[in-house]
Amino acid sequence: MLKFLLRRLVLALLVLITVLTVSFTLTRLSGDVAVSMAGPTASQEDVETIRRAYGLDRPLPVQFLAWVGDAASGDLGRSYLYHAPVAGLIRDRLPITLTLGLTGLGIALIVAIPLGILAAMYEATILDRAIMMIAVIGQAMPSFWLGLSLVILLGLRLQWLPLSGVETWQGYILPGVVLAFSAIPALMRLTRSGMVDALSSDYIRTARAKGLTRARIVLHHALRNAAMPVVAVAAVQLGFMLGGSIVIEAVFSLNGVGYLAWESISKNDFPVVQSVVLFLATIYIALTLMADMLNALLDPRLRSA
Amino acid sequence: MTPEPLLEVADLRVRFGARVEAVRGVSLTVNKGETHCLVGESGCGKSVTALATMGLLARGAVRSSGRLRFAGQDLTNLSERELSKLRGDRMAMIFQEPMTSLNPAFTIGSQMAEVMQRHRKVTRAEAMERAGFLLFKVGITNPALRLGQFPHQLSGGLRQRVMIAMALMCEPELLIADEPTTALDVTVQAQILRLLAGFQRELGLGILLITHDLGVVARVAHRVSVMYAGEVVESAPASQLFANPTHPYTRGLLASVPVPGKIARGSRLGSIPGTVPRIGPGFAGCGFRDRCGHASEACAGPIAVQQAGPDHIYRCQLQASWPQDQAA
Ligand code: SF4
Numbered sequence: 294m295l296k297f298l299l300r301r302l303v304l305a306l307l308v309l310i311t312v313l314t315v316s317f318t319l320t321r322l323s324g325d326v327a328v329s330m331a332g333p334t335a336s337q338e339d340v341e342t343i344r345r346a347y348g349l350d351r352p353l354p355v356q357f358l359a360w361v362g363d364a365a366s367g368d369l370g371r372s373y374l375y376h377a378p379v380a381g382l383i384r385d386r387l388p389i390t391l392t393l394g395l396t397g398l399g400i401a402l403i404v405a406i407p408l409g410i411l412a413a414m415y416e417a418t419i420l421d422r423a424i425m426m427i428a429v430i431g432q433a434m435p436s437f438w439l440g441l442s443l444v445i446l447l448g449l450r451l452q453w454l455p456l457s458g459v460e461t462w463q464g465y466i467l468p469g470v471v472l473a474f475s476a477i478p479a480l481m482r483l484t485r486s487g488m489v490d491a492l493s494s495d496y497i498r499t500a501r502a503k504g505l506t507r508a509r510i511v512l513h514h515a516l517r518n519a520a521m522p523v524v525a526v527a528a529v530q531l532g533f534m535l536g537g538s539i540v541i542e543a544v545f546s547l548n549g550v551g552y553l554a555w556e557s558i559s560k561n562d563f564p565v566v567q568s569v570v571l572f573l574a575t576i577y578i579a580l581t582l583m584a585d586m587l588n589a590l591l592d593p594r595l596r597s598a
Numbered sequence: 599m600t601p602e603p604l605l606e607v608a609d610l611r612v613r614f615g616a617r618v619e620a621v622r623g624v625s626l627t628v629n630k631g632e633t634h635c636l637v638g639e640s641g642c643g644k645s646v647t648a649l650a651t652m653g654l655l656a657r658g659a660v661r662s663s664g665r666l667r668f669a670g671q672d673l674t675n676l677s678e679r680e681l682s683k684l685r686g687d688r689m690a691m692i693f694q695e696p697m698t699s700l701n702p703a704f705t706i707g708s709q710m711a712e713v714m715q716r717h718r719k720v721t722r723a724e725a726m727e728r729a730g731f732l733l734f735k736v737g738i739t740n741p742a743l744r745l746g747q748f749p750h751q752l753s754g755g756l757r758q759r760v761m762i763a764m765a766l767m768c769e770p771e772l773l774i775a776d777e778p779t780t781a782l783d784v785t786v787q788a789q790i791l792r793l794l795a796g797f798q799r800e801l802g803l804g805i806l807l808i809t810h811d812l813g814v815v816a817r818v819a820h821r822v823s824v825m826y827a828g829e830v831v832e833s834a835p836a837s838q839l840f841a842n843p844t845h846p847y848t849r850g851l852l853a854s855v856p857v858p859g860k861i862a863r864g865s866r867l868g869s870i871p872g873t874v875p876r877i878g879p880g881f882a883g884c885g886f887r888d889r890c891g892h893a894s895e896a897c898a899g900p901i902a903v904q905q906a907g908p909d910h911i912y913r914c915q916l917q918a919s920w921p922q923d924q925a926a
Pocket residue numbers: 845846847884885886887888890891892893894896897901913914915916
């Protein structure tokens with residue numbers, strides 16, 4: 294168990310270093326930051342001043358190490374746009390994005406797991422095909438299109454839910470549903486295939502021979518074994534959702550981390566861009582690590598390994 | 599005492615799709631307090647017969663039977679729900695695959711206790727206590743430790759004993775055991791057989807025992823049915839069958855046994871050249887004729903079931919008195 298966790302930790306660290314390097318390099322490649330900060334009317338001297346003030350004249354490896362060192366101590370630099378520490382900007386917006394991501398994941402799980410179980414129980418019947426058809430359609434639907442359609446239908450026409458903003462909890466429902474949509478097909482498929490495998494296994498035959506009820510066989514004996522890969526993918530999906538919130542937050546005008554990223558990308562506010570990328574990547578890595586640990590808890594074979 | 603039929607199967611058929619009929623009109627009876635052994639090479643339909651009887655066939659297998667009665671109750675028109683109340687309680691099964699038949703995600707104790715909690719009004723602690731007691735009975739030292747362990751922490755032999763103990767949780771009336779002692783060493787096997795014999799004496803447990811081991815058959819069987827290619831080709835009281843095997847296939851099986859009745863422990867079924875054919879619906883004639891040394895034209899037509907003695911039947915066109923010195 295300890296060895297397993299240690300291996301995962303080292304792996305996570307390696308991924309983190311890669312992410313750091315890539316996000317740093319990419320933001321530098323997207324143009325001369327000092328020029329775009331100074332604006333179109335600035336003179337060559339102004340540009341040079343800015344370059345020196347922000348330490349952009351130093352060699353790239355030095356800049357990189359300085360950035361990593363600062364980031365490790367919680368200092369993510371200052372936004373050129375807001376003239377405020379990036380860490381604070383992210384912290385203020387984080388609750389909205391997290392709530393949104395968890396709402397999305399919650400909705401996705403509530404829909405995907407029962408449907409996946411049903412499809413597996415009625416494998417190769419019309420019900421199974423119908424459910425899988427929904428999955429395909431869901432996967433093909435672009436989330437911004439779905440988002441706008443839902444806004445028009447539920448927000449404008451029926452006026453059931455608020456159009457934008459999160460003044461009340463209902464504000465999270467529409468964007469949550471849209472986020473969930475992209476995760477449902479994968480989670481549903483995975484639940485289904487895991488359950489199909491589990492239901493045709495010898496230990497399920499044993500459970501039937503023991504005269505257990507159908508509910509106990511499906512929800513206790515089969516689901517417990519099918520749940521392991523679902524947990525792992527659910528964590529990854531939450532990571533995707535936090536990243537995907539960039540589009541959703543823009544559509545629903547939610548002032549979260551995604552919105553901040555979108556804004557800073559369009560304004561070339563690179564300390565914010567690289568920090569948000571770093572931040573989302575860290576969460577993503579942490580989630581995967583957590584999924585591994587959850588799996589270890591669920592699977593006794595891993596626990597004692 | 600006239601034997602009381604506990605399980606009556608008549609004309610049981612199981613099909614897998616349109617091409618394969620794995621069980622073709624099997625009839626057999628298990629009496630109270632008796633052990634009925636089902637023998638034959640692998641692939642002859644023994645396990646499928648057992649699963650069909652329990653109503654545990656995999657999806658895609660279609661069962662049809664003229665008669666399937668347990669303790670006077672017709673099983674063919676019971677719903678899955680009604681059947682599940684019998685299974686694990688009054689009729690239990692031990693599977694051939696000890697490595698995969700336990701759920702990897704739950705402890706031995708929880709898997710054993712849940713059978714009893716399902717069928718009896720007991721607390722978890724009471725069920726656990728019985729589980730521990732039965733583990734001890736099947737020769738597992740330190741039952742308390744094993745109850746808290748997961749299947750992957752146990753060897754194949756231990757898992758098989760857990761399966762046996764689990765089947766006995768509710769003191770069933772009928773036990774269907776598919777090769778229950780294959781992974782066990784001789785001493786443990788003897789202990790298990792004694793345990794089952796004890797249950798038979800005390801509770802009138804009826805056992806349908808599927809086995810390759812003629813030594814086991816010789817020791818525990820009251821009655822033996824020999825299966826070949828989905829059919830029972832010979833069925834007789836154990837002493838009769840060993841003394842007077844009549845079907846050429848049965849003789850082939852017993853060919854490795856030099857003196858009838860004196861069968862070494864662990865003797866395997868005699869080897870007959872060739873393999874069990876796969877037979878589809880509508881097959882006519884004797885399924886053994888490709889491998890039989892006595893095959894003639896008559897073997898391609900319908901084969902009658904003949905009587906070789908009191909309560910001793912065989913399915914072959916040869917007369918019961920055909921030269922006994924000729925092996926198949
Ligand atoms: S019926 Fe014919 S082929 Fe079949 S066992 Fe008898 S003699 Fe052999």
